[in-house]
Every structure is written in C-alpha cells, then in structure tokens.
Amino acid sequence: MKNSSKEYQEKVAIKQRLAKYYLSQSTKNGLGGMEKVLAYTPLEYQPLAMRRGLVVAQMGYGDILALMSQKKPFTVVSGLNPSSQLHLGHKVLFDMLLEFQQMGGELYIPLTDDESYIDGKVDKLSDGTRNAKEKIIPILQRMGFDLNKTHYLVDTEQVDLYQFAIELSRYVSMAELTHLFGAESLTNPGQVFYRGCVQLAEILMPQLPQNGGPRHTLIPVGIDQHPYILLARDVAKKVGIVPPSELVLRFFPSLANPEKKMSKSSPESALFLDDNPEDIKRKIKRAYTGSVGSLDDHKRFGGVPEACSVFALQQAFNPNDDEAEELYRRYADGDLLMGELKERTSELMTRELAMFRGEGV
Amino acid sequence: MQKTLGNFVTQKGRRRVLYGETYDKYGITIDSLKYYLFLEYLARIHDGDTECIVVEGDLHSVINPSVIEKDLLLQEGVQRVGQINKIFEVLNLKHVKVKLMTELFGEEKIVSLVNKVSKIVRERGDLQDLLIPTVLRNRVTQEKESGFRYAAEAIGLALNFDLKVGPPREENYDKIAQAIGQQFRRKYSSIYLRPSYSFTSDFSFYLTHPEIEEYGLTPYKAGSNKMQNLRIVLGRTSYEEIQELISTCYVPRDISYANPLVDLASIVVMSEQIRLDKIDVFDFGKQIKILVQNRDKLASKVVELLKELV
Numbered sequence: 001m002k003n004s005s006k007e008y009q010e011k012v013a014i015k016q017r018l019a020k021y022y023l024s025q026s027t028k029n030g031l032g033g034m035e036k037v038l039a040y041t042p043l044e045y046q047p048l049a050m051r052r053g054l055v056v057a058q059m060g061y062g063d064i065l066a067l068m069s070q071k072k073p074f075t076v077v078s079g080l081n082p083s084s085q086l087h088l089g090h091k092v093l094f095d096m097l098l099e100f101q102q103m104g105g106e107l108y109i110p111l112t113d114d115e116s117y118i119d120g121k122v123d124k125l126s127d128g129t130r131n132a133k134e135k136i137i138p139i140l141q142r143m144g145f146d147l148n149k150t151h152y153l154v155d156t157e158q159v160d161l162y163q164f165a166i167e168l169s170r171y172v173s174m175a176e177l178t179h180l181f182g183a184e185s186l187t188n189p190g191q192v193f194y195r196g197c198v199q200l201a202e203i204l205m206p207q208l209p210q211n212g213g214p215r216h217t218l219i220p221v222g223i224d225q226h227p228y229i230l231l232a233r234d235v236a237k238k239v240g241i242v243p244p245s246e247l248v249l250r251f252f253p254s255l256a257n258p259e260k261k262m263s264k265s266s267p268e269s270a271l272f273l274d275d276n277p278e279d280i281k282r283k284i285k286r287a288y289t290g291s292v293g294s295l296d297d298h299k300r301f302g303g304v305p306e307a308c309s310v311f312a313l314q315q316a317f318n319p320n321d322d323e324a325e326e327l328y329r330r331y332a333d334g335d336l337l338m339g340e341l342k343e344r345t346s347e348l349m350t351r352e353l354a355m356f357r358g359e360g361v
Numbered sequence: 362m363q364k365t366l367g368n369f370v371t372q373k374g375r376r377r378v379l380y381g382e383t384y385d386k387y388g389i390t391i392d393s394l395k396y397y398l399f400l401e402y403l404a405r406i407h408d409g410d411t412e413c414i415v416v417e418g419d420l421h422s423v424i425n426p427s428v429i430e431k432d433l434l435l436q437e438g439v440q441r442v443g444q445i446n447k448i449f450e451v452l453n454l455k456h457v458k459v460k461l462m463t464e465l466f467g468e469e470k471i472v473s474l475v476n477k478v479s480k481i482v483r484e485r486g487d488l489q490d491l492l493i494p495t496v497l498r499n500r501v502t503q504e505k506e507s508g509f510r511y512a513a514e515a516i517g518l519a520l521n522f523d524l525k526v527g528p529p530r531e532e533n534y535d536k537i538a539q540a541i542g543q544q545f546r547r548k549y550s551s552i553y554l555r556p557s558y559s560f561t562s563d564f565s566f567y568l569t570h571p572e573i574e575e576y577g578l579t580p581y582k583a584g585s586n587k588m589q590n591l592r593i594v595l596g597r598t599s600y601e602e603i604q605e606l607i608s609t610c611y612v613p614r615d616i617s618y619a620n621p622l623v624d625l626a627s628i629v630v631m632s633e634q635i636r637l638d639k640i641d642v643f644d645f646g647k648q649i650k651i652l653v654q655n656r657d658k659l660a661s662k663v664v665e666l667l668k669e670l671v
Contacts, residue, residue, distance in 0.1 A: 036618075039615055040567055040568055040613050040619075041564060042611075045564070062565055065565035065568055065569075066563070066565040066568075066569050068565070070563070
C-alpha cells in the first residue's frame with residue numbers, strides 16, 4: 001500500500017468507505033449481522049445474494065430459518081412500485097424471491113399503483129394500475145414464479161388491504177410518521193395514508209384471517225427501508241400478530257459509481273431488464289472498475305473488486321460460486337484484465353436478461 | 362484460559378483440581394465423560410503431583426424446592442459414584458477421584474470455608490446482585506431468601522481447590538469467587554471447556570437459541586432444556602440411537618461453531634491417548650478434525666468406547 005499509486009489508493013478508499021457504511025448500517029436499530037446466519041445455514045438454504053454478501057443484516061430471520069429447517073411453509077412479502085423502470089437492483093430481489101419460493105416460501109407481491117399516483121409518478125391513477133397489470137406482472141411472470149404460490153396484488157383493487165389499512169391507522173401516530181419519513185414525504189393526505197397505513201397493511205396482510213392468519217413473514221428490504229419494518233413490527237405486536245422478519249440488502253451499485261445506487265434517472269449507468277445485448281455491452285464497456293489505468297500498476301498492485309461496478313454484476317449474478325471466487329482472486333491478484341472481465345460480464349448479463357426480452361435461456 | 366492452563370501445567374508441586382456436577386433422573390451424559398477425561402489429561406501434562414476431584418453434587422441436585430423424589434435423587438448420587446468409579450477404572454483415570462458433596466461437606470476444613478463464604482454472600486448485597494444473573498428469573502426471590510445458598514456453597518467449595526474446571530456458564534460464579542477469594546488471600550483459577558451441544562438436526566436451532574449457542578446445555582444434566590432425547594446418556598441411549606444421532610445431527614461447516622461432534626471426537630481422542638499413555642497435545646486437534654469429518658468412524662469409536670463402560 002505504501003508504494004501503491006494514488007489511483008489504487010482511491011479505489012481502496014472506496015472499498016473501505018463501503019465496508020464502513022454497511023457495517024454501521026447493519027448494526028443499528030436492533031439489526032443483527034449475518035455472520036452466524038451464514039455460519040449455521042446450509043448452503044442450499046442460502047440464496048445466491050446471501051452467499052455473495054449482498055445481504056448485510058437481518059432481524060428475526062432465525063424464525064424463518066426454523067420453518068425452512070422443519071420443511072414448513074413461510075411467507076415472503078416484497079412490494080414494487082409499478083412506475084419504476086425495472087433494473088438489475090430489482091432483479092437481485094426477484095432472484096432471491098424465486099429462490100425463497102423454491103425453499104418453501106409463499107410470495108405476496110403488492111404492486112403499489114396507489115403510491116405511483118400519490119407521489120406524482122404517473123398522471124392518472126389508471127396509468128399506475130395499467131403499468132402494474134400490463135408491464136410489471138408479465139415481466140415478473142417471466143421470472144418463473146410458481147403461480148400457485150405467488151399473489152400479485154394490485155393495491156387499488158384490494159378491498160381487504162384498504163380495510164386493514166384503516167384498522168391499522170389507529171396504531172400509528174403522526175409524530176411517528178413524520179419522524180420516520182420526514183415531512184417532505186408527507187405532503188398530501190394520500191401520502192400520509194399510504195405511508196402510515198397502506199404500506200403497513202401490505203406487510204402484514206398475509207396474516208389476515210382470510211389469508212391464513214398469523215404467521216412468520218419475511219420482508220427483504222433495502223437498507224433505507226429498515227425504519228418501516230421497525231414500525232411494522234411495533235404495530236404487529238400491538239394488534240396481536242407476528243412481527244415480520246427482515247433481511248437487509250445492499251443497494252445495487254450504479255455502473256458509473258460503486259458508491260451510488262443504480263437508478264433509472266441515470267440510464268447509461270443502469271442496466272434495465274429490457275436492455276438489448278448492444279446496450280448491455282456498451283454500458284458495461286464504459287463502467288467504472290476497481291482496476292488502475294496502467295496495466296503495469298494493475299499487475300503490480302492488483303485490483304479492488306469491491307470498488308468495481310462490473311465485478312458487482314459477477315458477484316450478484318454469476319450462478320457458479322467457484323467461478324465467481326476464482327474471478328475475485330484473479331482480479332485482486334492483478335491477473336484478471338478488465339477487457340476479459342467486461343467481455344465475460346457482458347456475456348453473463350446478456351444471458352441473464354434474455355428471459356425479459358422473450359428469448360429462451 | 363490459555364494463560365490459566367499454561368500457568369497450571371508448569372507449576373511444580375501438588376495441585377488440587379475440582380470439577381463439580383449435579384445430576385437429574387436421566388443418568389450420566391457422555392458430556393460428563395469429557396470432563397472426567399480432561400481432568401486426567403490435565404493431570405498427565407502437569408509437571409507436578411495433581412489430585413483431581415469430581416464432586417457429585419447430591420445436596421445441590423435436590424436443593425431446589427421444585428425437585429420431586431428427593432430421596433430417590435440422593436440415592437442416585439450414591440449409585441452414580443459407583444458407576445463413575447467403574448468408568449475411571451476402565452478409562453485408566455488414575456489421578457481422578459469422585460466424591461459425594463455430602464462426604465466433602467463432612468470435612469471440617471471445607472465446611473469452615475463454605476460457612477465463611479456463605480456469611481459474606483448473605484451480608485453483601487452487591488455480591489447478591491452479581492449472582493442474580495446466575496439464576497432463573499422466577500427463582501430470584503427464593504434465592505435471595507436463602508442468601509444465594511447454592512452459589513455460596515459452590516464458591517466456598519471451589520475456593521478449597523487450586524483450579525476449577527467447568528462449563529462456560531460458570532463464569533458468572535467465578536467472577537464473584539475471585540472477588541471473595543481475595544479476602545481469604547486465595548488465588549482462584551478456573552477454566553472452561555467448550556460448551557456441550559445436543560445432536561439436533563435443526564440447523565436453525567442455534568440462531569433461535571443464542572444463549573445455548575453461547576453457553577451450551579448443562580453438560581451433566583441430560584434433561585437440560587428438555588433435550589434428553591437428543592443427547593447421549595450412558596446405558597440409556599442405544600447404540601443404534603447413537604449412530605442415528607451422530608449421522609443426522611446438523612453441524613456447521615466451520616468447526617469453531619456449535620458442534621457436538623467435536624466433543625465426541627475429543628472424548629475418543631483423549632481416552633485413546635490416556636489408555637495408551639501417549640499424551641500428545643499437538644496431535645489432539647488434528648485427530649479431532651479427522652474424526653469429525655468421518656461420522657461413521659466417529660460413531661463406531663464412540664459405540665466401542667461406551668460398550669466398555671456400560
């Protein structure tokens with residue numbers, strides 16, 4: 001390190017900042033780390049994202065593992081805003097949901113067309129509903145979820161959901177809401193009702209009597225969503241149902257900057273599920289890497305895979321654990337050149353996204 | 362622990378070591394064997410003369426008012442001493458003796474120290490506060506009323522020895538024992554063996570029972586946490602059941618986490634080295650790893666050993 005180049009040191013600093021961020025986030029507000037979960041859970045019960053370190057924290061996950069261990073069914077809830085253009089960050093989550101389903105999970109996927117409209121992401125409420133039905137559900141169906149164990153719930157069509165939301169409204173105060181979401185996210189009555197009640201109802205509704213009653217439920221979330229789960233756990237206790245368990249995922253990095261989230265607002269630094277092979281190749285070719293510019297220095301110091309937006313794709317999607325590990329080792333040792341990494345990653349992502357283009361896999 | 366152990370084995374002269382256990386109606390666990398063998402192992406690697414005492418806590422096994430059939434349990438203590446003596450003979454444990462607590466509490470020197478410690482604990486609220494975490498919540502009042510008799514007697518007894526060997530949960534007593542020991546100018550040392558675990562096949566067990574993961578089950582009480590059917594009890598668990606438990610239990614990939622096979626392997630390796638009189642601490646870990654990776658071989662060695670003992 002002492003003799004390494006300034007550029008290399010910058011990449012190491014990115015790696016350190018990311019590690020520090022996730023460590024600080026994963027140990028606050030009652031969250032537990034993943035070390036023991038990974039130590040005790042057999043590999044066949046660890047989704048790819050978990051094996052690759054993309055799950056950084058958990059709360060109450062032991063209850064879900066107990067059900068898996070006893071081969072008993074469990075429930076997973078993961079909502080999706082239908083105004084979103086789906087990108088790889090969504091795919092990490094969908095892949096994990098599919099794996100959980102294969103381990104015995106029953107999926108509830110609320111499609112929050114109400115949220116789309118309330119937040120002004122669509123012009124008409126019906127646009128959000130149409131997006132959910134005509135765009136998002138068909139994409140999700142290509143993931144291969146078992147239809148008998150998957151509930152797609154378009155919010156505005158769920159009478160039970162809204163009735164439950166109204167029931168829950170008495171258990172949440174405005175002060176709690178403002179503290180959790182900030183006044184800037186509560187600018188109209190719809191936002192107050194959605195964030196304070198409907199969102200809670202989405203998380204807790206699998207436990208309604210008509211859906212089978214109280215049971216352990218798993219909610220995979222991004223790290224910024226942990227406060228919602230804390231609120232849901234609190235309300236669940238108040239209404240006498242089971243507080244949901246939580247898995248916290250890392251944000252999926254932008255292709256341009258590993259310290260920023262992949263987002264549709266920056267299309268060239270995001271890979272969308274419907275991108276074609278040329279788009280994929282072009283975007284990956286321009287992506288930020290953890291390798292220094294000089295080939296000599298790369299070989300001398302090695303690379304920093306943790307600070308590489310291209311390696312992040314291998315880490316999240318390469319289905320072969322041994323191959324991913326070997327790539328990591330070669331990268332860190334400076335044996336893997338960026339041309340090869342980008343070429344292999346473009347091929348990998350073209351294969352991974354083929355199903356969304358309606359191509360066979 | 363390494364420092365304590367290192368100090369002990371290099372100290373010259375006569376040393377007395379204590380391992381105390383209570384018991385329940387289910388019998389002698391294989392986990393107790395680990396402690397008996399460890400005492401002998403320790404004695405053989407100690408430079409000087411070592412006397413190890415296993416105390417069968419008959420009085421403490423019936424001390425709780427909720428215990429029923431106290432007379433039977435007291436009688437069982439006598440029978441256990443007979444069984445344990447036989448085990449010592451078969452395993453060639455020359456440096457270890459077993460005594461009933463009743464017998465030890467008949468010795469004036471021991472009783473004197475126990476009484477002094479009990480008096481201190483009764484009089485000092487700060488020590489009682491430290492002892493609260495050692496008892497179940499629903500028994501705190503009862504223990505306070507008795508002046509934490511169980512703990513005070515256990516500490517008083519242990520202070521008669523140079524070293525105490527026990528399960529990790531005893532660290533709660535040992536902090537207080539060290540404080541009290543200073544008053545009597547007695548150096549109190551203790552070491553803890555790895556926690557004892559059941560042969561559960563549930564891989565989530567230690568994530569949903571973090572306290573058992575950290576401290577283990579009570580090694581000498583088969584009924585600890587009502588897991589008697591998932592443990593090996595001498596003369597009660599059949600050889601077929603032992604093989605089944607060993608072959609079906611879940612163990613994590615990393616040997617340093619909760620793993621009942623490590624204990625079984627250490628029992629097998631210690632007993633072999635002791636009986637062959639070839640103590641080799643450096644080979645010990647290597648042999649354990651080999652056995653843990655071969656469950657069939659481990660099971661057959663455990664069964665072979667138990668056939669001799671029962």
